[in-house]
Amino acid sequence: MSEKRRDKKKRILRNGESQRKDGRYAYKYYDNAGNVQFVYSWKLEKGDRLPAGKRDDLALREKEREIKQRLEAELIPQGGVLELVQKYISLKTGVRQNTKTGYNFVLNILKKEEFGKRPINSVRLSDAKLWLIKLQRDGRGYSTIHTVRGVVRPAFQMAVDDDWLHKNPFEFQLATVVVNDSVTREAITRKQERAFLNYVRE
Numbered sequence: 001m002s003e004k005r006r007d008k009k010k011r012i013l014r015n016g017e018s019q020r021k022d023g024r025y026a027y028k029y030y031d032n033a034g035n036v037q038f039v040y041s042w043k044l045e046k047g048d049r050l051p052a053g054k055r056d057d058l059a060l061r062e063k064e065r066e067i068k069q070r071l072e073a074e075l076i077p078q079g080g081v082l083e084l085v086q087k088y089i090s091l092k093t094g095v096r097q098n099t100k101t102g103y104n105f106v107l108n109i110l111k112k113e114e115f116g117k118r119p120i121n122s123v124r125l126s127d128a129k130l131w132l133i134k135l136q137r138d139g140r141g142y143s144t145i146h147t148v149r150g151v152v153r154p155a156f157q158m159a160v161d162d163d164w165l166h167k168n169p170f171e172f173q174l175a176t177v178v179v180n181d182s183v184t185r186e187a188i189t190r191k192q193e194r195a196f197l198n199y200v201r202e
């Protein structure tokens with residue numbers, strides 16, 4: 001088993017991190033174009049003491065966090081939830097007219113909701129749940145919310161599959177979040193059904 005790399009203070013170095021002979025730390029990474037980049041710092045962690053005579057700067061691991069956030073942000077498409085759903089729907093060719101009507105219904109809801117303007121990388125699991133709860137409190141029925149989620153969830157899954165997001169915030173059981181107030185309607189009762197069948201038979 002290979003020994004883990006450590007700095008001069010015996011701290012384990014992460015992937016991409018290294019320490020030069022003069023004590024300076026370096027972090028190697030690849031940008032979204034595939035090019036190798038480096039950043040440097042005299043400190044590994046924020047609380048490290050700065051060597052005498054050296055200019056203060058962000059610690060290496062602070063820079064790493066900023067780099068990862070920036071690279072992730074560059075992968076996120078411009079626009080919000082509404083634009084993501086529009087892109088998803090644009091890829092659904094050859095669907096029936098009823099399905100197209102359902103898509104337009106969901107788009108009209110998103111256009112009226114502030115949630116539709118949110119950047120997709122800002123939507124967390126709790127945000128998705130709270131939005132559906134809000135829809136029900138605003139008077140939307142369970143079947144309507146089910147339809148909305150049935151379009152928004154695969155749209156977010158498309159973002160995950162395209163590496164825009166790491167996780168789908170709509171991946172949860174709907175019945176655990178909103179109340180199923182839908183009512184099963186009976187065309188006729190059992191008694192009426194028997195009476196009708198008897199009438200036809202006799």
